[in-house]
Amino acid sequence: MNYSLKKYIKIVCAISFALAISACSNTKFLEKGQFLYTGAKIEVKSDSLGKKEKGNLSDALTEQLRPKPNSSFLGLRPRLYIYNIAKEPTKDKGFKYWLKYKIGEKPVLLSSVDQEFNKKIIVNFSENKGYFNAQASSDTISKNKKAKVIYTLKPGSRYVINKVTFPADSSLVNKEIQKTKSESFLKVGNPFDLDVIKAERVRIDNNLKEKGFYYFSPDAIIVQADSTVTNKQKVELFVKLKSTTPKLAKEQFTIDKTIVFPDYNLQDVKKGKYGVPMLTDSIELYKDLYIVDPEKKFKPRVFDRALYFNKGDLYNRTDHNLSLNRLISLGVFKFVKNEFVISDSLNHKFDAYYLLTPNKFQSLRLETLGKTNSANYTGAELNLNYTHHNFLRGAEQFKGSVFGGFDVQFGGPKDANNIIRLGTKAELSIPRIVAPFTFNTSGAYVPRTNFSLAYEFLNRTQLYTLNNFTATAGYLWKENERKEHELNVVNITYVSPQNVTDKYQQQIDGYFDPVTKQNIPANPSLQRVIDKQLIFGPTYSYTFTNTMLQKKNTVYFKGSADLAGNVTGLLSGADAKAGNRKIIGGIPFSQYVKVEGDFRDYFKINTKTTIASRLIVGLGLPYGNSVQMPYSKQFFVGGSNSIRAFRARTLGPGSYDPRSQPASFFFDESGDIKLEFNTEYRANIYKFLNVAAFVDAGNVWLLNKDSTKPGGQFTKDFLSEVAVGAGLGLRLDFNILVLRLDLATPLRIPYYEKGDRWTFDKMDFGDKQYRKDNLILNIAIGYPF
Structure with a gap:
């Protein structure tokens, strides 16, 4: 080993030793009776659980505990050390304040750990995962002014699903729920899991949103659990509609009119009864679309291509989201807002309003850049960019730019030329496929030529x-x-x-x-x-x-x-x-x-x-x-x-x-x-x-x-x-x-x-x-x- 290599090994060792000393010295800043909290460990004691299941449960529970100990890097706590050695600032700003309270990290003490609260979290989380009648205890281990908490969990056996029932009735909404019960996330033999139950409620809501139930919500579903059906850690689930579900949530809605305000401004447009602009004399009918664009800023076909709802269509969330995504991807609107207003409550119809606030159509930007690279070149660049976001009134984007720059090399092994x-x-981007052939564009993103x-x-x-x-x-x-x-x-x-x-x-x-x-x-x-x-x-x-x-x-x-x-x-x-x-x-x-x-x-x-x-x-x-x-x-x-x-x-x-x-x-x-x-x-x-x-x-x-x-x-x-x-x-x-x-x-x-x-x-x-x-x-x- 040559001398230089030995020298650098010594330097690395010295730095490592210094860091270790600094890490240990964090405890010297503590007052008498204080202990630095170094984290928690959860021990799961159960004869019925396997090693892997215990480990997964312990890891999941550890993430729930609060507070978290001070951050560490390779076992060291440099941010805590910075906090400890930095002087107390005289005001809430400046370098000293930034160093101590932004870069540094205040010590997390054992006294800030609420063990009773954490035990309740452990029990609740365990029961939500099917470990009913769980019990938790805690103990503290301290040494050299450092302390950690050991939580012990006795979860018992995990309950599994024995049966899933979707009670039937004659309502339209229930019939739709019955059609998709085979797709349920709740499967016989799977463990009881509150997160899966919540996901099941969302699944039902998503399906109903595709069938016209616009006002439905996951909160309208209740899943009742009965653990008394057997004495073998099994549970029966009943997925039902709450009796308090509003009547409106049980109705299917269809689209009546689709109205577009492509130059909508919240401050300038008079509001209607339902918080949307009222129709004006400047409305234009294009196919099934009502377009309010008195200054003719946009060609109507832009919205015919972007919007999916037609008169008489059953509302569905897919077309709802596709329409919004396509309007956004046109790149010409700053804000895109959509509202549905009941127009015929007897026949369950509503109007779809699209309130679109455009960006400024034209912009001019000057960019300057200073740069250097690894070939010893230093230089500058100047760019002048012009953009028009609605060049031909069809959300076409035109960009024109001129640029200039130079690179000069200083030093280096050889001289180089500047x-x-x-x-x-010049670039033109058209928000559709311009081609002699047909191209399927029924996606959430507008294709561009x-x-x-x-x-x-x-x-x-x-x-x-x-x-x-x-x-x-x-x-x-x-x-x-x-x-x-x-x-x-x-x-x-x-x-x-x-x-x-x-x-x-x-x-x-x-x-x-x-x-x-x-x-x-x-x-x-x-x-x-x-x-x-x-x-x-x-x-x-x-x-x-x-x-x-x-x-x-x-x-x-x-x-x-x-x-x-x-x-x-x-x-x-x-x-x-x-x-x-x-x-x-x-x-x-x-x-x-x-x-x-x-x-x-x-x-x-x-x-x-x-x-x-x-x-x-x-x-x-x-x-x-x-x-x-x-x-x-x-x-x-x-x-x-x-x-x-x-x-x-x-x-x-x-x-x-x-x-x-x-x-x-x-x-x-x-x-x-x-x-x-x-x-x-x-x-x-x-x-x-x-x-x-x-x-x-x-x-x-x-x-x-x-x-x-x-x-x-x-x-x-x-x-x-x-x-x-x-x-x-x-x-x-x-x-x-x-x-x-x-x-x-x-x-x-x-x-x-x-x-x-x-x-x-x-x-x-x-x-x-x-x-x-x-x-x-x-x-x-x-x-x-």
């Missing part, structure tokens, strides 16, 4: 200029809140180079360096950056996510496919490898298949800690009219959202050593195959303050051998060429903005000699030059994934 970007973009045109001017000073034109036309639709599809039928990219300097050209062709008196070899890879490019073809992506759910484990997946020039290449018989390369307008078009998958997993250890992981796999396959993938469509790794221990786009392909480049500037390294894995341990320290420990691994490779990129081709030894980095991060999460700082260092460098690629034996954080070369600070907005 980057200037200018551009403009999107068109865009864009131009970007990019100048790398003293090197070259690129003019980039793009045009797209396609569709975006969601099956539900979890599944989304995007299909661009037209996706055209045209790249035209200009002003290629002699400095750049000689890097491509090779030259004689008069300073070193050496011949610098040619680097044909640089030619690909300034090649004219014509790329066209469809693209498709599918996204699945359930991260919006309150679950312990959630996932995200996005798969995409890019098919360029396939039909044209097939029809024209293009074969670039055989010298038969086809051109359009004097430019060879690209032909390839590119697929990429991005899978993410978020596992919540508890409410404050999460393990987040990501796996990206990508492949680009040129064929037909192309020998190589277009440079702009290849894969790149490194940087603040990728492998953070390596500067952006400087890693790969394979074991190729970028330090061997003869160019006087860094050339972005790219590949046809991408493999990347990231995992992070994320912990919340205080409200907006989060920390993370992460490991990143991956690389890119070329499909075909390239003599200018030795080691860049994908082979069976690709795993030995995977780069690995690790680091620590600090995240300031203000909900609307996340400022992220990640400090990373490489653990495995693929372009080192095989067998010597791990860097543990080379680490020397005490050396200034080592820190400069191997500690990479990434400053970014948002989480990396």
Whole structure:
């Protein structure tokens, strides 16, 4: 073991010892007779329960107990220690107050634990889960000014359901309940569980809401339990309608009129008897819809497409929610409100009112951005964005933007040339499918047809200029809140180079360096950056996510496919490898298949800690009219959202050593195959303050051998060429903005000699030059994934 490694082991041990001492010292701040409450343990004593059932019951009960002990991290209580050592502030604001009462945490004492109250919670919870006649006791164990409470539960055997009865009568509502009793959550043989009984009441209410019983509620259902039917811990359940249920809740309602106020304002519109606007002379009848839009701000067909209720329809909650969701997803209304007003009580009819408050149709936003990245570039960007949310009076959204920016590199191993970007973009999004074919849009989300045109001017000073034109036309639709599809039928990219300097050209062709008196070899890879490019073809992506759910484990997946020039290449018989390369307008078009998958997993250890992981796999396959993938469509790794221990786009392909480049500037390294894995341990320290420990691994490779990129081709030894980095991060999460700082260092460098690629034996954080070369600070907005 070398000296530097021993030194850092000693430092880590010293820090660990200091933290342990600080944790123990929390008790010295307690007054005489006070005990720090360290938590509770619940022991379940029963001969009839298995080990697993006891454990599940104990865990569930522990969550119910109050108060919770002071928060801890790896067995330590740093927030309590901060509270103890921070001086008492003289006023309820300022840094001292923030440190002591916001960052710090007041000690939870044993005296604040109401054991009698907790025992009642334990008994009530147990009985609600079917452990009738449960008994609970408690005891306190204290040592060194710390105390914990041991609760003992004697639950007895758990009662199970012996029989479920739905008493029948002649009422219409009861007949509907009888129709769905086979779908009941209450099953014979299952344990008695109050939460399941509550869910059963909600199930019945949901079914009745689909059958026109708008005014029904779960509270109208009572479930009576009889545990005297046998002496074998069994219970019989009776699911009945309460005798006090209002008459209105038992009636089925149908839709009479549907009235839309698309320019509703609570302050300006006169209210009717039932709290909705009264009808006015400006009403317009469109099919079955009554629309009050005196200024004609919207085309009536917008609402005909969004709303599901028709005159005479039986009310159902599905169409109710679908209509509201579609109105919201139009993106033009700030508030969407729906009310039902009885119009004919004798025939059980009501009118459906939709009260819609639109956003401001037009907005102009100026954005400025200062940025820095891991390649030592510092720059600024200016964006001017114009948006119209109702461009053609059909909730169409138009966006127009112009932007400009520059990046200047300071320092770094090699000098680099500055980057200037200018551009403009126009987008039109139509809230329907515009196509010659029929498309089913009966979902909660309005499908959209999107068109865009864009131009970007990019100048790398003293090197070259690129003019980039793009045009797209396609569709975006969601099956539900979890599944989304995007299909661009037209996706055209045209790249035209200009002003290629002699400095750049000689890097491509090779030259004689008069300073070193050496011949610098040619680097044909640089030619690909300034090649004219014509790329066209469809693209498709599918996204699945359930991260919006309150679950312990959630996932995200996005798969995409890019098919360029396939039909044209097939029809024209293009074969670039055989010298038969086809051109359009004097430019060879690209032909390839590119697929990429991005899978993410978020596992919540508890409410404050999460393990987040990501796996990206990508492949680009040129064929037909192309020998190589277009440079702009290849894969790149490194940087603040990728492998953070390596500067952006400087890693790969394979074991190729970028330090061997003869160019006087860094050339972005790219590949046809991408493999990347990231995992992070994320912990919340205080409200907006989060920390993370992460490991990143991956690389890119070329499909075909390239003599200018030795080691860049994908082979069976690709795993030995995977780069690995690790680091620590600090995240300031203000909900609307996340400022992220990640400090990373490489653990495995693929372009080192095989067998010597791990860097543990080379680490020397005490050396200034080592820190400069191997500690990479990434400053970014948002989480990396």
